[in-house]
Amino acid sequence: MAMNYNAKDEVDGGPPCAPGGAAKTRRPDNTAFKQQRLPAWQPILTAGTVLPTFFIIGLIFIPIGIGIFVTSNNIREIEIDYTGTEPSSPCNKCLSPNVTSCFCTINFTLEESFEGNVFMYYGLSNFYQNHRRYVKSRDDSQLNGDPSALLNPSKECEPYRRSEDKPIAPCGAIANSMFNDTLELFLVTNESDLTLTPITLKKKGIAWWTDKNVKFRNPPGAGSLEEKFKDTTKPVNWHQPVYKLDTDEDNNGFINEDFIVWMRTAALPTFRKLYRLIERRSDLHPTLPAGQYYLNITYNYPVHSFDGRKRMILSTISWMGGKNPFLGIAYITIGSISFLLGVVLLVINHKYRNSSNTADITI
Amino acid sequence: RMFCNKKKLIEVERVVKANDREYNEQFQYTDNRIHTSKYNILTFLPINLFEQFQRVANAYFLFLLILQLIPEISSLTWFTTIVPLVLVVSMTAVKDATDDYFRHKSDNQVNNRQSEVLINSKLQNEKWMNVKVGDIIKLENNQFVAADLLLLSSSEPHGLCYIETAELDGETNLKVRQALSVTSELGADISRLARFDGIVVCEAPNNKLDKFTGVLSWKESKHTLSNQKIILRGCVLRNTGWCFGMVLFAGPDTKLMQNSGKTKFKRTSIDKLMNTLVLWIFGFLVCLGIILAIGNSIWENEVGGQFRAFIFWSGGEKSSMLSGFLTFWSYVIILNTVVPISLYVSVEVIRLGHSYFINWDRKMYYSGKAIPAEARTTTLNEELGQIEYVFSDKTGTLTQNIMTFKKCSINGRVYAGELQDDLDQKKEITKKREPVDVSVKSQTEKRLHFFDHSLMESVELGDPKVHEFLRLLALCHTVMSEENSAGQLTYQVQSPDEGALVTAAGNFGFVFKSRTPETITIEELGTLVTYQLLAFLDFNNIRKRMSVIVRNPEGQIKLYSKGADTILFEKLHPSNKDLLSLTSDHLSDFAGEGLRTLAIAYRDLDDKYFKVWQKMLEDADAAVDERDERISGVYEEIERDLMLLGATAVEDKLQEGVIETIASLSLANIKIWVLTGDKQETAINIGYACNMLTDDMDDVFVITGSTAVEVRDEFRKAKENLFGQNNFSNGHVVYEKKRQLESDCGAEDTVTGEYALVINGHSLAHALESDVKNDFLELACMCKTVVCCRVTPLQKAQVVELVKMHRNAVTLAIGDGANDVSMIKSAHIGVGISGQEGLQAVLVSDYSFAQFRYLRRLLLVHGRWSYFRMCKFLCYFFYKNFAFTLVHFWFGFFCGFSAQTVYDQWFITLFNIVYTSLPVLAMGIFDQIALDTSYWTVINHVFIWGSVATYFFILLTMHSNGVFGIFPNQFPFVGNAWHSLSQKCIWLVILLTTVASVMPVVAFRFLKMELYPSLSDKIRRWQKAQKKAKPTHSRRPQTRRSSSRRSGYAFAHQEGYGELITSGKNMRTQNLPPTSGVEKMLYNNASWVENLCEKTADTVNSFSQEKTVRL
16 A cells, blocks of 8 residues: 655656666676775875884985995095196197197196096086087988988988088088197106107997997998998097098998097086097006106197197096995985974874874864 | 858848749758768868868967977977877867768758658658758648748647647747648649649748748738747657658758857866866966076076087077077977876876666666666766755656545545555456456555555445545546547546546546546446536636536535645534644645645535536626636635545655655755646655655744745745744844845855745746846855745746856756756756656757766766766876976986976877876776775776786886987987886885885874874764664655645646536547547647646746646
């Protein structure tokens, strides 16, 4: 017996799907994914997890930082500026634009001997190798030995694309501005009669293997390198064509390592590029013993016009690369801050816990 | 509104000649084919691309692409932009194409519908699209109307025909159309119709649904045509065997198509926020660009000039300025990643994901009807989390629209239904009362049943009061009955309450069988008894009661009356004093439970007195002036000295979980307004039933004014009242301050105490007028609950618009029927209750589900999550892009502001779409809020570590020898990755930066949690406090004993039916053919409907009332 009443009866027919058989198919699946019940990790910041984390970070970072700092400090490094802007500098004479080929010598003293392999860099300042117009002014196909690109370089190389109706090889502003000072190093073995012992500077092995073997390749074909480049001309600023960069066939043309190093543009206006390697001779003798050295410079590269500076750097390396005190200091700082934060949070947590307990009671 | 047909000549008037295609062709009227599709195969690409590039984001990226093709500017290669752009554009194009395909399909379906057209004096089946203006077509019952027609003739007398206009205006009640008498004579005579050559001159196509002007010239005479003669496309012919019509407007010219403007594209506030953010960021980008451009000019001047030896520059003398200008654009390109194109795509993907979660939610699946929730719009999810106002329909949304006879009080004794589905009991009863219960069973099986053994016993024992009570229920009503071929009774009722009462009486043995204008036949405990109906004292809103005067077979004359307790109690005979107090106690109990009550009383009349009274009535009826007043005076006269029988309590059954849902929503500070077409009493009653109105409320303002001034005064008074009480309760509040607050409509925060506003449809019409609406809005905003009753669909929409406009709040409208369509459309978010009558509400809604209670989960879980996810996503997204892009700004200071990028081109291209898109998306889609704790699932892990792995994989691939060998110019970074990553320094730096960037955040969050309890803690505490303070939020309202004696009177009844019954107008005395279809049966009382509509000339919609019940 029932007294129910349904006034709004179906007019347009029942629901499109009658209950019963169809019900099964329309009921959403009861999967964890569809019902948003996937097992989940909810990172809840509790004193039990946060405080130990801070302490542990502190305890790990500070030793790492000290380690890096000490390592970095053990690296020997010396920088010699030979721009010659100071009148007293031996290279001052080379600043004059009239001098075409200029030699100057700078002497310096190593207070401590350099052990292990020593790297010789040249450093440039205020040189915008990262300028967009400069960076894109190259043709990687040409440098990769592509014959068509050799004779018809990319438009990106403009205005260093063609000269004297011939395509420039290598084209572009980067290649055109290649660093062309020559640096030589001599050890003064006898100070009284100035006996100079030349230090062997290795020019191969300064470029990345991939650059030397994959990215940079001379144009294919038989014959000498000169023939391969015969329809091209040298970059305007160069004194000699690309096939005369070196006498060694394996270090000439596009695969000249000095050239390759230069072509890897620097990210910042002050940079250093690897110039030569000074290999360790034996375990007994330091690679560069302490003493007086002469740096002979063939001064070709003009930087005076844009207030640039030129440097020669000698440096040893460690497991983590060159001298870099910043990383160690940063590690020590972050580690200390973390540890301190841990202490501060511990105190706050301790204080607050007492007060919050009482607060809960009052509610 | 969009006028789809842009004609070369603007049509001023239309001349149509019937049955003369040649004649009509000269005007080149459109035929009946419709196109809602946008493209065809040829036009798709150009039009779609054109449309897509009208979107600001796409246009912006196209612009960037063009910039990048200029070598002087190009700082990035073209593929960095074109890859994502093509991706985005093609994805959108595919989506558009699919949509349009479906539109083509539906167009084809509509265009290929068949209709009978009179061609060459013969009725021929013709596709809709081939119907031409001037054709005469034949429509049959329940057919859709193919074009805008002039009604010529129909199967019904006087050329009447009935149409349902739900598709046009959302009203489901039938409307009547009448043909001209000259044309209705044509009937179904094909040869005469074929000879019909009338010329119609009428208005040009327009979108006004309720107006039509035209003239028919036929046989040398002219006939004016009005809207009454026109059947519009989109209507359905109901209750009419057939009709003939002449096509006046076809296809795109029809009023339906003229009205089909572009559906409003709903945007969420996040969308708007995002757009403003993007604009701001764009402005920021321009600023950065300008700074860098100036930097570049200076650099070129100071440094670059000296650097010419290496960095050529052929810009001439004023080169630095030009260089700066070009650099600006270069930087615009580089920095564009702050506003990445993938943002828009990602947002869409996230919303789609959220929509699927709504569709998949089992907690929103209604197993009763096998209806899952459905997110019909996928772009609004996060808006659900910001809803401030919910506008709800009542019938079918809050209530199940099932009236259940719950309790009754007979002669001072309460018979309460036992609320259980006791199958044994039911079976026992169904056996006893075969003729009724068998048919009832099927309909009511799943519902709660009223059963009371003691009442049954009393009936069987023959308690005269109980018999009289039930007899009254069976006699005093306006229900019409219909017995179909199977002998089943079908009741047609105009108020569902009455249906419940009559059915209840029937179940206890007093079955209403049939009526004629003069008699009522009921079956009393198995025997048929016919009563003579002497008078019908109709119901109206002032009388709040109705009575019948009948003569029983024994010759006794009795007056049976039912009505509002407050009114009826005054009419009682003094001897009823004790019973009265007892019954009114019961009544207030019933009212406290939210039941709808009616008091029941009778009076024995002697013949003489009745004759005298009848004379008075006749006199009054014949009176010319003040007839209504006089009649009601006469009614008063006889309705006195009544003997109280008892009271009934009918429950307008709420849907499951409505009370809890409303409680949770109001806890969430969401305001719920009920907008219903129902009467004030019923609406208030439901308000009480679902705890929106409570007796604890400080005041319930009822606005019933019928002029603008009255309404405003009522508002003002209510407001004064509100502030007055307030000031009284906390005197320190300065009134002036309140006044200030009022103006910016923030006053509701300062109002203590709970208030409610109930406003009538008439008053609402005035309240929505421009000078009153501020008062209305202000008052309404200060009230906890607002109930608007007797509102039309249009008013529903207006109320929503009002709040939307003036409160700047996010609104949601929820409803189930065609009358809610406009409201659903105009609210920010429309929710349709699916599985109810019709589909109109669902079709226009953004979300649909089967039960009101799912709203809670939709808003408080899905909405909230979506909102938080979206916000977090945006933060994360902008963060990563800023971090990524601002490096270039910083680097600008080191590279001579030359727009040189730090990263390689491929990294820039892939950063947003490959490397970082998935982790952000995963967070945006799967994160669950526990406020400041994130939610890491397997998916997050897979995406994050997967992205890292992808990065290294792609990086190493692109920096490998092989790729360089194939494209030396595109991948010049051979060996970079390997050389860099083999440096121990790199890894040390990565570790250091990771820790250094995470540490402050962790410390900050930890501190915040420690020092300031998080919001979730606060909420938990607050809820705890709330629970302690107000234990009244109980599941059932029974526990609440109301101190104030409130009448639970509510009756969904309308005036005018009594007259219809006594006049016999609505009775089909003619032999009705055995009802073949359900539809036929449902609408066979349409003339009654029409008369009623004329009678109750007020605009109140009566759609929910005239429906039938099958027993």
